[in-house]
Amino acid sequence: MTDTKTIEFVFDFASPNAYFVHKALPTYLADHDVEVRYVPALLGGIFKLTGNSAPMVAFADIKGKMEYEHLEISRFIKKHRLSNFRMNTHFPVNTITMMRGATFAQDKGWYMDYVSVCFEAMWEGSLLMSDPEVMTKALEARNLDAGAILAACQEQTIKDRLMQTTHAVVQRGVFGIPTVFIGEEMFFGKERLAQIAEALA
Template sequence: MSKTVEFFFDLGSPATYLAYTQLPKICAQTDSQLIYTPMLLGGVFKATGNASPATIPAKGRYMFQDLDRYAKRYGVPLKFTADFPINTLMLMRAVMGMQLRHPERFLTFIDCLFHALWVEGRNLNDPATVAAVLTQNGFDPNEVLALTTDEEVKATLKDNTEKAVQRGVFGAPSMFVGDQMFFGQDRLDFILEALS
């Protein structure tokens, strides 16, 4: 049986962005498959009673410093939008829609959104900014918007979120190797061990 990492993610999490920059390398190194599973972090928080660390002043300050340390360690840029945290409902429906309807363009799609949000620090809460980012990356904003109202897309995202909670997920990123759950981008060394 081939080794897999299930990656439960939401674009709006900076720790998820950092994990996203490293997981493909870990999977390549261990000859493992990376399975991207979009979920809605707001839905996870609501179901579990959890909240963003950014909402707790002391924890938030520490988190920003720690994420910056990890970005430097990984050699990747990390820039926060002034509008952080953002509501990712429409973005994650678009991500889910792209995975369901246009899987061949899925990775390019999430690449452009992660880059706009966490490398360029663009405000993806703003529909005009999202449309500009999509256009610049060869996507039709109207086609993407249509995906966000697709009933199957909405139901699948909701289902992914509910399944994540049932498996013990309380935040993002959450990764599974078999039945083992790993929470946070600072647990990637344990994922590497589990795959090796």
């Protein structure tokens, strides 16, 4: 009998690439005895702490770069059959409330339900999830207690924990999202999924 391995997935609902990893990672892990631990962290906070920036900002002046980024996204969607993906028309969306909700939900039995609802609302439903009413409707549609979640998002302990987690992942070397850790070995980007599977072999 083999021991179950744990990998950590550092995510923010703000990132379409994090959505892609969320959806595609299970396929790569199907042949491995692995537990995935979802680690919520603020992408904006990571950028601020590391001096990084979003591709649309970093590559804005590089001719052809963003067009190629879009081509790579199209290829990824086709390869992994992610036909439900829709670029959020409100992008960029402030996800701090959703991420505080994820921090609150981490030790709850419905954590992964919450994660799935938020990713799908953002990157399939194209919803403005920074609007509390929109977020409430999305959560309640999946039988999650939106009132309790939104109330928890205002608690200082939850706010502090999310900031602490964000600082902690940066200390481990994270400079962007999506990032996956196998132990202390780091893999950045949706293009590393095959490498993750190989590292688990």
